[in-house]
Amino acid sequence: MSLDTANRKVVLSVKDLHTDIKTENGVVHAVDGVSFDLHNNEVLAIVGESGCGKSVTALSMLKLLPKRVSKITQGSVMLGDLDLTKVSDRGMRKIRGKRIAMIFQDALTGLNPVHRVGDQIAEMILIHEDVTKRQAHQQAIRLLDQVGIPNASERADRYVHEFSGGMRQRAMIALAMALEPEVLIADEPTTALDVTVQAQVLEVLLEVKERIGSSIILITHDLGVVAGMADRVLVMYAGRIIEEQSANGLYHNPMHPYAWGLLNAMPRVDEVLSDHLASIPGAPPSLIEPPKGCRFASRCPMAEPVCEEVYPEVIRVARSSVACHFADRPDWGRALWNAEVMS
């Protein structure tokens, strides 16, 4: 599903974003210089191990992190001409839901248990648009219908615990698409679902994207999902992006040793496993005082002294980029990881 992104308009542009989170143990540099462009109508996947900063990146864009403990210390998030890092709280309220919507991992906890599902969708429409309660409610029913919820008019009056897992996530998608936002951020939208339901929900997500012509940032652990739906992929490691490629490119020619490791750790296409990324030996470094060199060095089979000392410059190769001192040695990774998957 490779896509020529060069000619497409940039919808959202993140430049050198830094987000700190205060914890008891110190300040976590959860996002430490992330840059990427999201193009019109593309699906951009962000993959990486647990704790590498994917969710914090997403929440920073919408400024949904608790103010008491977090701060965007540097960088910009450009939505058109608007730098979201500089927009006031009041201003952000007009962006959230309307121009950038978010789909969270688990709708059972993500939707309010004491309000009817339809009302929760209608509430957002009412806030942003000049419509009557009735119209908002009708609109909510239409949206639920569009994401494939049978009996939508009756279902709209039900509560989220009365929905099955797949239905809940469809309702979540209906909520996110309600105002036809330019950007949909889906943070592990299918992790809480059965494998069989996952594919259906992703299908709905893609349909919605086509219908309303938005772009998707898809955060996932699952390289299988990436293969199935993403146009481009960002590989995140310890608060930074270490590789950016087309989805095709990543599968056939990963450049960063970590990306090699991820693919190596991924089961064959016909296998189904949860948490594919867990199987690279070792653990990522602390984000409180990250190492000055390459952050993957301690786990990297091809690390050399320079890797510990100097953070690698980001190398751009065609439309891809990679942050590795040895990215120009194409077959190293293959040999060293002894990647059977690629055979």
Next chain:
Amino acid sequence: MLRYILRRIAVTIPILLGISLLIFVSARQISSPEGQLTLNPRIPPEAKAAYIEALGLDRPWYEQYLTWLGNFVTGDFGVSLVKNGQEVWPIVQSALANTLLLAVVSIAISLLLGVILGTVAAVRRNSIFDIVATFGAFVAFSVPVFLSGLLLQLIFSVQLGWLPTAGIYSPGQQGFDLVDRVEHLVLPGTALALQLIAVYSRFMRASMLEVLEADYIRTARSKGLSELRVISQHGVRTALIPVVTRAAIDIGLIVGGLIVTERVFQYPGMGLLFLDSLFAGDYPILLAVTMIVVLSVFIMNLVADLLYAVLDPRIRFA
């Protein structure tokens, strides 16, 4: 829902019977009207015998119990032993009305203030406000009513002379007077509310802190709702559920539990009536009071359960 209520009542009946038996036996143990009659030299023996016979005191205790029970369920609460043979029910009824008024007014005000204080404390956790509220609640909760009640009387009645110390009407007051009645309600109500506000604000704070961490609060923010709307529609609405049901249970408990407050303020409610009839050995009143207290606890627990189901759609009656 109706089936659930009926089943709850069905389960409650044998428990009530057991409790009534227990109360009857212990009430008869504590107070011995026959003894009092026998020891009183001024009552002629024939009168004593007639009285004992009329009250059925000469029959075996289980017969007495069944007679009392039969009368009780048909609404006949008997006559007082000491108050010149007055009917029990009007006495108990007026005490119940007084206590319910005090309980409902205090709880309603405490609930309102407790919810507001608890919500603000949770939203601004660890702020000066939160710390002061925590400390205040701790103090209010640990000062016993006999102390806070006396202090209130000392300040607002004795020193300032703003409010009456005791009773429900000023001496010489004839019939109903709203202002006079409310003035007499303020001090006992405040003494009670101080504790209740402490409890509800702490309870609300804890509940709200948990709710604020919930994913659906983040979803609500991601929809572009104002913080006020997020807190009120999605936060308070959910966090309120356990606090409100707790308040319903409290009404039931307070019906019998205001002994100290009512004593301090000489407030003629159930607690005071209980004490008076206990000391006077007036067991028909004692029994009626205790049964009504037990009943009100059961009823308000049932109300709390129903309230829970109304407020929280996840709760279903199986």
